[in-house]
Amino acid sequence: MDFTFTDDFAEHRKAANDWVETHFRQEWIDEQRATGTHHEPELHALLACDGILGAGYPPEYGGTDVPVAFREAVTAALSTRGLLLDGWGSTHIVLRVILEVATEEQKQAIVPAALAGNVIIALGYTEPDSGSDVAAARTRAVRDGDEWVINGQKAFTSTAQAATHVFLLARTDPDKPKHRGLTLFLVPTDADGYDLQPIETLGGQRTNFTYYADVRVPDSARIGGVDEGWSVMRVALVHERGGNTLRGQGSATLAHRVARWVNEQRAAGRRFDPTVPERLARIAIDEEVSRLLALRVTWMYQTGGVPGVEGSMAKLFATEAYKRNKADVIDMLGPAGVLQRGAEGVALDGELEQEYRESIVETIRGGASEILRDLVAERRLGLPRSRP
């Protein structure tokens, strides 16, 4: 085996930092925090303009010759500064799906526009009443000649407030078993009958309910075959789980960040509970195990494998550990652990308090831990399906 850490960004890091240095504006951060919209149009236009969005895409669909590693180095540098690119994240997933399952016309119509920065796609799977049971979607799409008429509603359509389209999971045949009667559509957010309503969250991010009242889309908005939506979803989920669990390496891990802070505070005379070293060690172990489980998923992709239950395991372990450990480091901060960004005497500018609140949704979204445990039990251990 070989666990050599190859710093894929190394040769691009300087250039990427320069790019970020040149373009970065503090207002973007302030705006993201104020609005909870994890998408910044101005930045997005710059990324498109410099061909960074097109990195790794085929040239015939607007791909550029910017190296993927440069794009990732830029993303990493932006993330270090606290900027989130959720709008691009969901768009990227859908573009990957389109390249795999859509028609040539659809690819031509959408991918180049998106890589030029003109298309932002939000994911519309979950419904107000379905939660983890995504395949229970009740939003209906009924064919009417060359069009589809869509009625229903979606919940947690994140970044919809900035999106040009929603990648919508709809039921096209209510008489088939629930996984078999689903179809995906790319619904423009300027369509008549489309509406949205914000949902504010504990982590500060804004998400949305989206509503579809007799929304009409042409058949060319359909991505993948009629009633084949569940297999299209599986493609999307594979892309979604990919890098979801990698949260910093080396000195950027939570354990290292808090350890540095503890040592600084100690140098300034502050005393910590004697359990703190052990707790930091436990966090470091959890983070290394999380990293390795995620690395395995990446490695399987790279070597032509199709990770299934390995992705579930990686997400399950990492998010549970993440949530547990974010809560524990707040305790280490002591009474000041409750202070938020900007408060006097706050530790690390309130980063940990913010991350703690954000961590709470991680064991729910993108596959709740309970679902993942069901999957591991069924697919790894061969235990009988207990869900109805």
Added chain:
Amino acid sequence: MDFTFTDDFAEHRKAANDWVETHFRQEWIDEQRATGTHHEPELHALLACDGILGAGYPPEYGGTDVPVAFREAVTAALSTRGLLLDGWGSTHIVLRVILEVATEEQKQAIVPAALAGNVIIALGYTEPDSGSDVAAARTRAVRDGDEWVINGQKAFTSTAQAATHVFLLARTDPDKPKHRGLTLFLVPTDADGYDLQPIETLGGQRTNFTYYADVRVPDSARIGGVDEGWSVMRVALVHERGGNTLRGQGSATLAHRVARWVNEQRAAGRRFDPTVPERLARIAIDEEVSRLLALRVTWMYQTGGVPGVEGSMAKLFATEAYKRNKADVIDMLGPAGVLQRGAEGVALDGELEQEYRESIVETIRGGASEILRDLVAERRLGLPRSRP
């Protein structure tokens, strides 16, 4: 509210200790450890002879005027020396059931004999294939004139090797729903067709499989109505869960015992991990909560209540905490934590190692934690029954 600790034994403690001092023999302990039989006939005869077994029983059935508190003080003093009285424990439960549900003839036939020390009753509920699902018992009892013919087998019939009778749960009507076709019998262990085979356990205690091949008992061996065994079982379970979770108070708690040892070792120059104080505190908290949950059950009895789910909660919390904490104190002992009684350098004469091994069965026997959580969910929280 009033949490005053009333030392019920106080006035009897000295007399009880004197009694134990007079009669105790170290061989009993050695024999219990060597054989795994938690019953000592010689001691049992002494307890009977001095009327201690009869404490609290009605005089018309052989009860004596020895105070119950004296009996309990003797039991406590014996337990402090490491002697276990499981044979009397199960007998006592069945005598209580007999006094509640049996006929006058049965009471007269059994109770005085037992209080005289001549009857030891083992519990025969669980079967090799039923485990926690006690009501699934398949041992059959078929009426034949004035007799019943019993065929089947039981598992974990503890102390059967010392018993004169087994209190046996048998199926008398296989066509009724599983809880409705059960009946209880008092089967003499000298009956033809009865046999047993030992089961050795991790904790050192010996238990048994017991076998019933055309065992014939008269109808007078039937305790309670035909097919009414499940309600008789409920009476027995109430008695079984009673004092099950009280394991030492005040300075006898695990936290106090280990704390004293840690302080002694420290005084002798040994160093402990800095997490030890917190871990001991957590054990002390668990023990106090366990004590209070058990106390609530006792108090409900005393005030005429019928504890149900409260008994489940008390057993669930105490045994899970007990198992967790016994494993943790072994860690505190460090590398010598693995040493057993008699080994050089063993801490506290191996008590903790022994108790650790014993603790492992506590979350299984007398209602497995999983069953208890089901019960709490259904009966306290009103959640729908999920078991088939």
Added chain:
Amino acid sequence: MDLALAEDQQALADHLRAFMEKQCPTSRVRAAEPLGFDRELWHEVVEMGLPAIAVPDELGGGGASLEELGLVALEVGRHVAPVPLIEASAATNLLARCGATDLLGAAVDGAVATITLLAPEDGVARLVPAGAVADIVLTLGDYGELLALRDGRSERPSPSNLGTAPIADWDLGACDTTVLATGDAATTAFTRALDEWRALQAMAQIGIAQRALDLGVEYVKQRRAFGVLVGWFQSVQHRLAEVATRIEGAELLAHEALWALDGDEPDAAALASMAFLFASETAYQSCSESLQFHGGYGFTLEYDIQLYLRRAKAWSLALGDPHAEHRRVASLLLGVEA
């Protein structure tokens, strides 16, 4: 032994529950954010005599015991009420105990009194609970003397915080300072006040834990997933059953701590810490599990569970890293020092 509330205590509990349900719906809790203080509600609870309920009759209080205050604290937690009743009660009892008649009178009449949970450093008392809205702050000075601080202002800015609590720093140099007691009398009285705060805070956390469990149980009894109620799933049931069991244990322990403080039992201080720790962990577990079983909605600000989760966490930190509090138990109860 008697593990039931007395008849009049039960009546008080019912009355408080009814009052809070009517007067303190979560809409009012939300309206009081981010400061976390509702002055009108404060006047209402003062009018009911709640902060001084355990002050002797002859000093203008309710003449009740800590047990009754515990019932108040339970409802404060259960309704996450934006009134600093726990700090104020501990402070008011302390004023009564050290015979500070004038200040006690003011507190009985509605002045907000509070205590510091952290020893002042460099002349500043940090993150004083209810410090942003307090009229009187009680603390120990550098020489162990019991001090009452006043600065003549009715409000101070509160730093943005997880629990949306009206915490604030107090600068001792900028205050009128009155010495209320000195020497052992001062430290004993102040330690006692902190222990009362711990035991009352335990009751408040139990209120949070109960309500969070109720919210979770209600939710999983209504919502369906995969064609069945969410509450049908055994792992949901088992985790909620664990929480329910812990809550009932925590309740008994907190009641025992209050009883022990009322009767000056030998282990009262240890029991106060034990109750505080166990109730805090139980409350957080209850909120965390309940939020998880709400699915995505649990993370939205619209649902109430986040109000409880944030406070369960924030309140548990008021004394510092809870691990240090465990060491206090080891020391007081077991004689094992760090």
Added chain:
Amino acid sequence: MDLALAEDQQALADHLRAFMEKQCPTSRVRAAEPLGFDRELWHEVVEMGLPAIAVPDELGGGGASLEELGLVALEVGRHVAPVPLIEASAATNLLARCGATDLLGAAVDGAVATITLLAPEDGVARLVPAGAVADIVLTLGDYGELLALRDGRSERPSPSNLGTAPIADWDLGACDTTVLATGDAATTAFTRALDEWRALQAMAQIGIAQRALDLGVEYVKQRRAFGVLVGWFQSVQHRLAEVATRIEGAELLAHEALWALDGDEPDAAALASMAFLFASETAYQSCSESLQFHGGYGFTLEYDIQLYLRRAKAWSLALGDPHAEHRRVASLLLGVEA
């Protein structure tokens, strides 16, 4: 990056598994209790060259790396084999590293070599792993010198212990003592040997964890309760799924630690401790859950799960309270001292 075994490693792994399945059924493990040593099996593994598999060819070893030793250790754990391969491998590698040719030759030929895990106190090395059956014990003396101890006996009495392991005390005063190295060279080499032991022990614990999970899964797939398979219950599934997930993470971490030691990577020592801790906890959790789901049978000596549970616990204690080992990680990896 390559997370697969090389082809020849996989062949070795398959071979070892087949060998142990055939030669080391649990009946043999039981027969070797309470001493926990089967001399015949020891001769068989020596004949296969296992203890010296990572010793360079030219010194008479197998010329393989720690990775291969890790595969051996995995099977030792999986079959709870009554042979001290892990201690012996760490000791043999240490002899090779410090050029102790004669002793190395003896070890390659089947002498049982081992290392002390605890610093000797008052001239006695306590609870030496395989100490009851060792021919050569390697330890650090009072001045940090690396010592080889021999006492000319082939067996010593072993105290009755939870893991039924052939541990025993060695009295340094009663031994022939050879100094193999001194100064930094000695401490560095010995520390390295302990880290190899940690990483190999991690693999052994993973073997335990895997087998305990297999036993549990097999059991719940066969046994019925309440009319369904025990394995149908969601809480059983979820707890076993947690175990399975942790085991796969522990495996990756242990492989990484071995890789890091093989390549002298900067964090190798920290990774060895991390792997040891995580694998030990995982093994115990796996055994404990599996035993619980066996119901009453899990507690009987007849079923195999108890063989695994006892060793998972005992092995995790060999270095002392595992909490102290966590502090080593904090120090080495994070620079946070106790």
